[in-house]
Amino acid sequence: MKGDILPSISPANRPPHVLILHAYSPSNSGDGLLVDLAIDLVRRVSPEFTYQVVASDADGFDDPRFMQWRSPLKFPRALRRISMALTGVLGPTNEVRKVARDADLIVAVGGAYLRGGSTVESLKSWGAHHGQVKLAARHGDKSVYFPQSIGPYGRLYGARTRKLLGRVRRVYVRDDRTASDLAELSNVERVPDMAILEWARNVDATPIGALGRPVFIARNLGDPRRYYDLLAEVRDSDQFDWAVQATGSANNDAPLTAEYAKAEAPPLASVLGEKTPRIVVSTRLHGSLSSLIAGYPTIHLSYERKGYSAFADLGIPEYAISARDATLPQIAELMERIERDPQKYWESIRAQREQITAAEQRIERDVRAVISGER
Known part of the structure; x- marks a missing residue:
């Protein structure tokens, strides 16, 4: 920085x-x-x-x-x-x-x-x-x-x-x-999340083309219901690679991921640096939003209100589903929908760009007013 x-x-x-x-x-x-x-x-x-x-x-x-x-x-x-x-x-x-x-x-x-x-x-x-x-x-x-x-x-x-x-x-x-x-x-x-504002600024760079092997991002959940059953199903399906989005002392996803991944899971940032985009299925909201910024389509397994609101702001509310109740067939159906027509996925988000950009401009006006001395 x-x-x-x-x-x-x-x-x-x-x-x-x-x-x-x-x-x-x-x-x-x-x-x-x-x-x-x-x-x-x-x-x-x-x-x-x-x-x-x-x-x-x-x-x-x-x-x-x-x-x-x-x-x-x-x-x-x-x-x-x-x-x-x-x-x-x-x-x-x-x-x-x-x-x-x-x-x-x-x-x-x-x-x-x-x-x-x-x-x-x-x-x-x-x-x-x-x-x-x-x-x-x-x-x-x-x-x-x-x-x-x-x-x-x-x-x-x-x-x-x-x-x-x-x-x-x-x-x-x-x-x-x-x-x-x-x-x-x-x-x-x-207004939308900061990462959504960032996506809107880089929307023209979003690629549409062949997708690589999907990536799954897990995290620990309180009141998990069937979430850990889902992780076992994802592991047994052998359809996903795994990545880690958070390693902070209070938010360390690496131990949980190691329980299910069959190989050492790389940081999500490394995955997002690859040339061929993949579908990212992320339980962490900013795992999903970071993926969008990088041009990777994503499905969010939401465990808090922020996730549902974020995907509504993006114009794709159907791609945020309950982490505690999601099933592998449900995720597979959403991935198939993206693979069948990725352009529709991105066009739904692009349709929100003007509204998202206007929200960012309002924030910038507030920042500018304070710096210029308006009280």
Whole structure:
């Protein structure tokens, strides 16, 4: 990623400086992609900007612009995670506070880190991210949240979160449930996921031709119902290669994949670098969206609301099916539909391009307005 640490020059002649909140880890390619997309969006508005990032695994990015919320020194990973878990109480370091105060713009990467469908999820969200929401709200006139899935939270935490989000200049959300839950806030706007916005910018590069052997991406699921039976059926069918999309400490798909794959599964990024596209059947949403950006048709085994909303935004809702209830014949039928008429698949998505591009332009206008000093 390009950019420089903020130089020691006066505010009158320095380029805009941006603080990016809520980054996670580069070991999950989906999370790393969202950080890259946040940086790229700001760069399109202000090519000469500089930035710093608050990340859960700052050291993993191997970049001095990435900062820990409470760990300015290099602690072992376990202590870093404990530090992040205490942010709701401890607040940021003085360095993070100063960067936020001096920044011309504060943005939040897109994602689902503010989720709260269960008590455990809410506690994780509060510990690792609530302090960052408070910081953004404190500087709300210059803060923009890129497309999120938020909540649903319990009554008290939900009320507190909505109050803070209401102080932010704009909160973009990427699914219908979040938009409904936050309907009382006038600053909330429903748009597609950041990766979908990126796809729309590269739609003309989408290839149509012969497809290689399909690829399957698995992940662990709570309340799996028949999901693990499906993985066994996929393995026994010998119709798929396997790939790994996430290897982060809390989101490591490699051990599960190794249980079912008959050979070592490569990273998804390696597969997407091949010349011949394949159908990617992915249980991770950003495995599917990364595939679309690379020109690979995809089927998403959705386990959360964000997946269904994303594929509705893309104009192909029928290609997002329940991960917990999907069957191999159901997946095979969808793959056959793509192979029989790939042009129809891509044309359905292309038909959404104008609407998706308009949403991205609205986000860019907000970013431009903040950088130009509109409050």
